Amino acid sequence: MIKLPAAILFFVFSAFAQEPDTVTIFHKYYSTTFSRSRHFPVVVKYWLTREMLSCDARIKRTNRFRADPQLRHDTDLGRDYARSGYDRGHNMPAEDNRCDDQGMRECFYYSNMTPQTHSLNAGAWKTLEERERAEAIQYDSVLVWCGSVSSDSVKIGRVFVPEYCWKVLFVKATADTEAYSFRNDSLASRPLEGYRITVDSVRVLTGRQSLP
Numbered sequence: 001m002i003k004l005p006a007a008i009l010f011f012v013f014s015a016f017a018q019e020p021d022t023v024t025i026f027h028k029y030y031s032t033t034f035s036r037s038r039h040f041p042v043v044v045k046y047w048l049t050r051e052m053l054s055c056d057a058r059i060k061r062t063n064r065f066r067a068d069p070q071l072r073h074d075t076d077l078g079r080d081y082a083r084s085g086y087d088r089g090h091n092m093p094a095e096d097n098r099c100d101d102q103g104m105r106e107c108f109y110y111s112n113m114t115p116q117t118h119s120l121n122a123g124a125w126k127t128l129e130e131r132e133r134a135e136a137i138q139y140d141s142v143l144v145w146c147g148s149v150s151s152d153s154v155k156i157g158r159v160f161v162p163e164y165c166w167k168v169l170f171v172k173a174t175a176d177t178e179a180y181s182f183r184n185d186s187l188a189s190r191p192l193e194g195y196r197i198t199v200d201s202v203r204v205l206t207g208r209q210s211l212p
Contacts, residue, residue, distance in 0.1 A: 025070045027106040030092040033147075036074045038160040040114045042206075043147040044091035048136045055099035062094075062104055068111035075110040080157030089116030089165070091146050093129045114148045115161045116184055123189035124182055128167060131192065139173040148184075149206055166202050181205055 021037045030046035065088055067076040081088050091112050097103035106112075116125065136142045148162030155161060162184050169178040179202050180195045197205075 023071060025068060025111055027109075028100070029097065029103045030107070030112065032068075032091070032111045034068075034071060034074065034111045036071075038150055039074065039077060039080070039110075039158050040148055040150075040160065040162065041091055041111060043145060044112060045143075045145050046092045046096075047141055047143055048096055048132055049141045050137050052096060052099060052103075053133055053137060058098040059101060059104050061098070062108060064105070065108050065110065065113070068109035071111060077110040077113070077157070077159060080159045081113075081115065084115065084156035086115035086156055086161065087118050087121040088113045089121045089125065092144075095129065096133065114165060115156055115159055116165065117186050119186045119189065120165065120182055120184055124192060124195055125165065127189075127192050128180060128195075132169060135169070135171055139171050141172045143170040143172065144168070147206065164205060166205060168199060168202060 022033050022035050022042060024031060024033045029052070030044055032041040033043040034041050065078060065081075067073075067078075088110075090107060091114060092107050094104065094107050097107045132142055132144060144167065146165070146167040149164045149166070150160040151163040152160065164181055165184055166179070166181045168180075170176075171178075177199060179197050179199045180192075181197050181201065182195050
């Protein structure tokens with residue numbers, strides 16, 4: 001059984017506390033707490049392990065974005081993203097699912113997507129995803145939470161565009177915790193360490209007072 005520090009366990013349970021318009025959905029490799037009013041996930045959680053990244057025959061990326069069958073109406077967002085100027089940014093990356101057909105299919109549900117600028121999605125966000133995979137391979141497993149915070153001022157169709165995207169990593173073998181916050185804009189990317197913050201700062205950013 002995996003044992004986590006008390007503060008991390010508190011984060012796990014409190015981060016998924018249901019807000020009035022959210023629903024939590026569980027898939028094979030990730031869970032998503034999706035906002036029906038904002039039409040993006042406020043929290044996505046997943047374990048990334050060395051085993052998930054180790055296979056001889058890697059699956060081709062499908063790029064088949066589609067509604068989550070567990071919340072079809074609220075996540076039928078293809079038209080909202082089309083020609084919006086924003087990337088369909090994965091919370092759990094497709095690259096983490098290249099060894100499993102079901103995982104690859106499910107990671108393309110819109111319940112796992114956030115509208116991100118291409119600068120962020122292909123820049124610092126991607127760099128952090130690569131860091132997660134390197135740490136999972138080196139240390140065997142990494143527990144990840146990520147989500148977004150919107151300003152309520154920008155929308156694409158029904159979908160609110162986040163002002164900030166954040167991520168928290170817990171490396172099981174070392175018991176180290178890392179937290180990052182990224183402004184969802186088109187500014188030039190800084191080195192990854194320039195986005196590093198404290199978990200307490202994530203609590204302030206998200207307005208979730210119950211976070212450690």
